[in-house]
Structures are given as structure tokens and as C-alpha cells.
Amino acid sequence: MIKKDQYRNAGDHVKDSIKTHYGIHVRQLSVFHSYPSFQTPNSIFLIVPTGEFTKEELKELHDMSQYLQEQKDPYVSTFLMTKDNELTFEHEGSKYSLLKSASYLSNRSFQLGTELAQFHQKGRQFPYQVKEMTRLGGWKGFWEKRLDQLEQFWRQKAFMHPLEPFEKKFVESFPYYLGLSENAIQYLVDTELDEKPGIVDSGTVCHQRMTKNKWSQENLVKIPTDWVLDHGSRDLAEYMRNTFMLYRNDLFEQGFLFLQQYEEVTPLSSFSKRLIYSRLLFPLHYFETIEGYYISPESEHDFYEDRLDRLLLDSDRYELFLRTFHEMSGMRNTHFQIPQIKWLTQKRSG
Structure with missing residues (x-):
């Protein structure tokens, strides 16, 4: 690149x-x-x-x-x-x-949640079959494969001595994130067994990773190489995760405002909310940090070491975010309540 x-x-x-x-003459890049x-x-x-x-x-x-x-x-x-x-x-x-x-006209009125909901509405009408760029219905397989690979790697590292500081933190923290991953996979399985998807749950054009700054008031160009076909909850969950990771002070105000803007255009079904929650439960940010460290050149190791330190320090706060999301999802629609994760609830009451 x-x-x-x-x-x-x-x-x-x-x-x-x-x-x-x-055949285009470019004056200036x-x-x-x-x-x-x-x-x-x-x-x-x-x-x-x-x-x-x-x-x-x-x-x-x-x-x-x-x-x-x-x-x-x-x-x-x-x-x-x-x-x-x-x-x-x-x-x-x-x-x-x-x-x-x-x-792009930067003076255009812009709300990210509204813009994304309208984008998803159009994407749901895409009339052609997508075989290569679809992730629809594939989360369980992707997550299980990723978890198995990291667990095998962890077992190798667990018996190695001495360990570098990053590796020691990985070895000590992995069992917790293994449990969280298994919770996420089971929550996803239960959702697919318990809930019947509606029209709003059709596949649509999503992003590999929707972030807080993917689109902005000054920068709303939408790039197809960012896209996959998936359930719209992918973008909602990854936006919330990214906001927690990089803009956590904005999360509880702007993150839930973003969902409110989205639902004013497309109300979320119980199936959608449960998919969002299962995706937030799956600690993708942890996987990407560990994997990133080992596949990156040594010059980038400090970045991943700092990121792992912040992630581990914030584990309690991430649990608070998961509990808050569950509570907010119930408050926003009294017709259904998405299931709880018992240990998260018990941890709060304890």
C-alpha cells in the first residue's frame, strides 16, 4: 500500500x-x-x-x-x-x-445513526445473491474457529518459560476472555433458536468494522472495500465497541443517542438486539490485540502492549457497559426484554 x-x-x-x-490526467494528489x-x-x-x-x-x-x-x-x-x-x-x-x-457538501445536516439506518434500508433491497462477501449467519463458525486457534496458541505459551511481559499478561488473561467468548457463542445460539427473524433482520450492506469516525460531517464518502453483507446489528455493535475502546467518555451519551437515532428510522427487533448483545459479548477487541501483536513487526509491539494494558484495566468497565446496554435495551422497548447473562448480573449485585 x-x-x-x-x-x-x-x-x-x-x-x-x-x-x-x-486516460485521466491528474494534476495534484x-x-x-x-x-x-x-x-x-x-x-x-x-x-x-x-x-x-x-x-x-x-x-x-x-x-x-x-x-x-x-x-x-x-x-x-x-x-x-x-x-x-x-x-x-x-x-x-x-x-x-x-x-x-x-x-461532499460538508454543510449537509448529518446524524450518524439516522444515516446508517437509511443506508441499511437501501442495502436490504440489494437484489443479487452475494456468495463471497457475505458474513450472514456465519458468526458462530467464525468465532469458534478464532477461539480454537487462540486457545491452541495459549496452551503453547502457557508451558513456555520465561515469558515476555506481553505474553505473561496474555497467558494470565486468556481464561477470562475464553469464558466471555463461550458466553457470546451460547447467547448467539440461543438467539437463533428462540427468535424468529423479521423483515428488518434481512441481510444488508455492512462494514467490516463500523467505527465512530467511519463517516463524519466532513467525510461521508462511503467506500465499498469497507463492506460485507451481514445483519445490520454488526455495524451497531462494532460502533458501540469502537466508541468504548477509543471514546469511552462519549459512550453513554453519544453511543445510546446513536442507537436512538437509528431506531427512529428502523426500530430494532428482539432478534436484532440479541445479536448486538452477543456480538458485544464476544471480545473481538481482545482477539485483535493479541493477534495484532504476534503478526506485527517488532516496531509496533509497544502499541499492542499499551492497548492490552488499557483493555485489561478496563475489563470491569466493559462489564458495566454490557450491563448498561442490557438495561437500556429493555427501557427502550417494554414489549420484550433480552435475556441476561447471570454472572454479569450477580457480579453487580455482589
């Missing part, structure tokens, strides 16, 4: 590649959404790395973006085809796609 500190040196070469593959970009009076163009995707996956993402743009979502970016009618081009041995979006 072209890194920010390489833009200046790589700029002329990238411009040449765009000229060769698209800048950075938008963390990607190299350029603008015309009416459009923004992003140069996005796509080497991790297969042709079939990119074709599905292309079809999703075309459909959503046809549904009058002005800030969905779409793939520009090369002169050879391809979705990607090569630059210095890596694959990229050129994405085009309308220029």
Missing part, C-alpha cells in the same frame, strides 16, 4: 499509472479517507489498495456500490473501470482500484 510518507515520492508514478489505465486522492469540480477519486480481494469479491462489491448509487445515495463511491474494462490496475507490483464519488 502507498503510505502517507511515500505520497510525495510516489506521486508522479501514480499519476502516470492513472493516465495509462484510465492529496490524501482523503487516508487514501491517495484527487478531485475534479464534481467528483472525488480515491486510489484504494485491493490486492487482498479476489476478482469475485471485487465484482460483488462493485455490484453493491452500483446498486446503492442507483438508490440515490450520493456519497457511495463506485469502481471506475480501466480502459481494459478491469476493476483493478497494477502499480509497482500491487493492485489498486480507482473509486469515484460525488464531491
Whole structure:
């Protein structure tokens, strides 16, 4: 991927590649959404790395973006085809796609929860089958596989001596997060057994990881390489998790306001709320921290060590967040109450 500190040196070469593959003369490159970009009076163009995707996956993402743009979502970016009618081009041995979006009007009235609900509404109407980029109904399998892999790794580390400080914290903390993961998987299984999904629970266009800053008042371009097809609760849960991790002082005010904005457009079913809760129970932030440490270069280890320290210090606060979410979900709709996790409730009363 072209890194920010390489833009200046790589700029002329990238411009040449765009000229060769698209016939577009680029005057000046800048950075938008963390990607190299350029603008015309009416459009923004992003140069996005796509080497991790297969042709079939990119074709599905292309079809999703075309459909959503046809549904009058002005800030969905779409793939520009090369002169050879391809979705990607090569630059210095890596694959990229050129994405085009309308220029963003920063004075537009904007509420994230409302915007996401409307985006999901349109995505639920996507008329074509998605095979490669779907995660719908696959959470249990993904979680079990990830848990099994980390547990095997933990067993290896548990018998190694001496351990580095990070590894010692991993070995000591894993049993707790193993239990939390098993709770999440069982909660998901019970939800799928107990609840009947409604129309609002159809698959829709979601994000791999919806974050607090994925869209903003100044930066609402929607990028298809961020997307998967899944239940809308994926985005709601990951937004809440990200807000807890990085903006915890905003969580109880802005996080629940975000859900309120969403429900003013699309009221959440009991099935949806239980899926959100099961996903929040699954400690994805812990998995990503441990995995990130071991697959990253040594120069990034300090980042993951600090993140693990904060995560472990905040474990009680995360339990409080889980209890609060459960209570708030019941207050917002008196017609149904999502099941409790007994040990979380008992821990509070104890």
C-alpha cells in the first residue's frame, strides 16, 4: 500500500499509472479517507489498495456500490473501470482500484445513526445473491474457529518459560476472555433458536468494522472495500465497541443517542438486539490485540502492549457497559426484554 510518507515520492508514478489505465490526467494528489486522492469540480477519486480481494469479491462489491448509487445515495463511491474494462490496475507490483464519488457538501445536516439506518434500508433491497462477501449467519463458525486457534496458541505459551511481559499478561488473561467468548457463542445460539427473524433482520450492506469516525460531517464518502453483507446489528455493535475502546467518555451519551437515532428510522427487533448483545459479548477487541501483536513487526509491539494494558484495566468497565446496554435495551422497548447473562448480573449485585 502507498503510505502517507511515500505520497510525495510516489506521486508522479501514480499519476502516470492513472493516465495509462484510465486516460485521466491528474494534476495534484492529496490524501482523503487516508487514501491517495484527487478531485475534479464534481467528483472525488480515491486510489484504494485491493490486492487482498479476489476478482469475485471485487465484482460483488462493485455490484453493491452500483446498486446503492442507483438508490440515490450520493456519497457511495463506485469502481471506475480501466480502459481494459478491469476493476483493478497494477502499480509497482500491487493492485489498486480507482473509486469515484460525488464531491461532499460538508454543510449537509448529518446524524450518524439516522444515516446508517437509511443506508441499511437501501442495502436490504440489494437484489443479487452475494456468495463471497457475505458474513450472514456465519458468526458462530467464525468465532469458534478464532477461539480454537487462540486457545491452541495459549496452551503453547502457557508451558513456555520465561515469558515476555506481553505474553505473561496474555497467558494470565486468556481464561477470562475464553469464558466471555463461550458466553457470546451460547447467547448467539440461543438467539437463533428462540427468535424468529423479521423483515428488518434481512441481510444488508455492512462494514467490516463500523467505527465512530467511519463517516463524519466532513467525510461521508462511503467506500465499498469497507463492506460485507451481514445483519445490520454488526455495524451497531462494532460502533458501540469502537466508541468504548477509543471514546469511552462519549459512550453513554453519544453511543445510546446513536442507537436512538437509528431506531427512529428502523426500530430494532428482539432478534436484532440479541445479536448486538452477543456480538458485544464476544471480545473481538481482545482477539485483535493479541493477534495484532504476534503478526506485527517488532516496531509496533509497544502499541499492542499499551492497548492490552488499557483493555485489561478496563475489563470491569466493559462489564458495566454490557450491563448498561442490557438495561437500556429493555427501557427502550417494554414489549420484550433480552435475556441476561447471570454472572454479569450477580457480579453487580455482589
